[in-house]
Amino acid sequence: MADEYRKEKNQDYNYRTEELLKDLPGFVRTYERGIEGSTGPYTRFLYIQRISIFFGFLCESNPEIKKKGMKEISLDDLDLLTAEDIEEFTHYIRTGRGTDHENKEASVNHYLSALSSLFEYCVSHDKLKKNVIKSVKRAKKTKHEVVRLDDNEKSEFFDSVMNGSGLSKRQKQLRDDAVIARDYAICILLIRTGLRVSEAVGINLADLDMNRCCVHVMRKESKPDTVYFSDEVKEALSYYLSFRGEFCITPVSSGTDPLFLASTKQHKGSRLTVRSVERLVKKYAKSGIPSIGSRITPHKLRSTYATDMIRKTGNLSLVQAELNHESPATTALYIDQRAQELEKHRNDLD
Helix, strand or coil, X not given: CHHHHHHHHHHHHHHHHHHHHCCCCHHHHHHHHHCCCCCCHHHHHHHHHXXXXXXXXHHHHCCCXXXXXXXXXXXXXXXXXXXXXXXXXXXXXXXXXXXXXXXXXHHHHHHHHHHHHHHHHHHHCCCXXXXXXXXXXXXXXXXXXXXXXXXXXXXXXXXXXXXXXXXXXXXXXXXXXXXXXXXXXXXXXXXXXXXXXXXXXXXXXXXXXXXXXXXXEECHHHCEEEXXXXXXXXXXXXXXXXXXXXXXXCCCCCCCCECCXXXXXXXXXXXXXXXXXXXXXXXXXHHHCCXXXXXXXXXXXXXXXXXXXXXXXXXXXXXXXXXXXXXHHHHHCCCCHHHHHHHHCCCCCC
């Protein structure tokens, strides 16, 4: 099932976390073990990665710690840090000196969350006197425009997928009936179910129940879930399955094999990757709807699904469950009720 794919990814994140921990003080490993039961491997990897960058900054910039290696940083050193020290670090991250690219305020806040988690753990276990991260003011979350496809844009996008409209001659040469069937099945699945791209590529043949029109997926933090799809999606998946054997190096498939397979020579028959799906969505978006194509990603297909379902059902809780959101506030971001009301009443004073 899809959990096999998830297990592989989790093993990779666990390995990468262990590699980072080798260069960090022992108390960071203790902290990592302490949050193991409440976080997934990916979250722990991100936290330890951000903590590692912070410790590297201290070794590079802090006068009291500069002569030490990361592994020699002590809890006493952390207890001496001030809010100004942390603000120097946020400037370091914001300007990209620690990550080779400038970071938005949301990313800076993610670093502060990771550090606050470490400090709070140490305070609660009587290893630190205070959580200095709490003294640092975080940037307000900015409301970003939700990019989604309207009905005309959806038609133009899928016209490019099915008929190749707007594609270059070279791009058309790389397509055949099997590739078209696969790409259409992926895109229609994403835009009609709101699946995350990582969840879609993790689907195995055994996860697919064509009789009940549902698929079993692994959500964030390795949570199993069942997602139902429409007759339109069923038809697209059935059509793709009739071609799927053409992607296989060995035509015989087992239930544990991936649903969506790569078609390129060097990777033919292997699981289609997240990056590959991102590229194919971008390709069809740029060719079908060039005005906004560069902004379209698989996540924007998810945004489109969320908006369409909220408008169709008016049931925020239902859509929240479908999108696997922890908070209804996250789901509500996909629908601008104020804009809808203004559009509805735009002629009232004429």
